[in-house]
Amino acid sequence: MYHLVKGLYLYATSKEEYSILLLGLDNAGKTTLLEQIKAAYTSTASSTGPNLKTVPTVGQNVSTISLTEPPLYLKVWDVGGQHALRGLWQSYYASCHAIVFVIDSTDVGDADIASLGAAAGAAEDGDKGRLEECRKVLESVLQNEDTEGVPLLVLANKQDREDCVEVVRIKEGLVRKVFEGESGGSVRDSRVLPCSALTGTGVQEAVEWLCSRVRWNKEARPPVMR
Ligand SMILES: Nc1nc2c(ncn2[C@@H]2O[C@H](COP(=O)(O)OP(=O)(O)OP(=O)(O)O)[C@@H](O)[C@H]2O)c(=O)[nH]1
Numbered sequence: 595m596y597h598l599v600k601g602l603y604l605y606a607t608s609k610e611e612y613s614i615l616l617l618g619l620d621n622a623g624k625t626t627l628l629e630q631i632k633a634a635y636t637s638t639a640s641s642t643g644p645n646l647k648t649v650p651t652v653g654q655n656v657s658t659i660s661l662t663e664p665p666l667y668l669k670v671w672d673v674g675g676q677h678a679l680r681g682l683w684q685s686y687y688a689s690c691h692a693i694v695f696v697i698d699s700t701d702v703g704d705a706d707i708a709s710l711g712a713a714a715g716a717a718e719d720g721d722k723g724r725l726e727e728c729r730k731v732l733e734s735v736l737q738n739e740d741t742e743g744v745p746l747l748v749l750a751n752k753q754d755r756e757d758c759v760e761v762v763r764i765k766e767g768l769v770r771k772v773f774e775g776e777s778g779g780s781v782r783d784s785r786v787l788p789c790s791a792l793t794g795t796g797v798q799e800a801v802e803w804l805c806s807r808v809r810w811n812k813e814a815r816p817p818v819m820r
């Protein structure tokens with residue numbers, strides 16, 4: 595009887611926990627984004643404000659935020675984006691419930707739709723920033739079998755900067771191309787949103803989208819009860 599009551603009590607008081615994985619090239623703004631999420635959704639961090647003095651991540655940062663509407667926890671993992679660290683990403687894939695791919699919108703040239711396909715062989719074609727590197731990295735994330743069906747949010751970050759590329763170009767010139775190449779015809783929930791991790795603009799919309807999509811996908815990737 596004690597165990598039954600205890601079980602019911604735990605069931606009634608526990609919340610679903612979903613893991614969110616922040617990926618993207620180095621300098622994209624992942625750690626800054628994590629700091630803004632913490633400041634917006636945890637009481638201790640919101641009293642001090644976000645810590646925006648980041649250093650390149652070697653290893654990982656993790657923070658759990660508790661939401662009331664809907665009632666759930668998001669455990670947000672921020673991993674280093676430097677080339678040498680990307681090999682570690684795959685160890686997070688099997689247990690994550692959604693992936694946020696952060697893009698530095700000031701470092702993808704003009705995300706030219708027509709020239710994207712030729713970008714690899716056309717270095718003289720003007721400054722493409724890290725467009726091609728970004729496309730390849732996103733492609734390799736989506737091609738890994740452990741990310742199959744996992745909701746994907748692409749954030750066109752640094753939209754506060756004048757030299758940024760607008761979100762529609764990133765959507766058409768980069769993300770659509772990656773999806774066209776995705777094999778297996780797997781169905782994946784995805785969205786491209788603008789944001790500024792530095793100012794916090796777009797962070798709430800991003801978190802709301804994630805909450806809705808991880809719950810939508812919970813039969814395929816069940817949450818952990820906490
Ligand atoms: N203007 C502007 N700068 C940003 C924004 N987001 C991040 N930055 C800056 O970009 C630089 C890199 O940000 P980080 O958050 O450390 O980047 P990261 O993706 O965590 O990089 P790694 O840890 O190396 O993978 C810092 O100088 C940030 O202040 C943004 O939205 N706007």
Ligand SMILES: [Mg+2]
Pocket residue numbers: 624625626648649650651672673674675
């Ligand atoms: Mg970082």
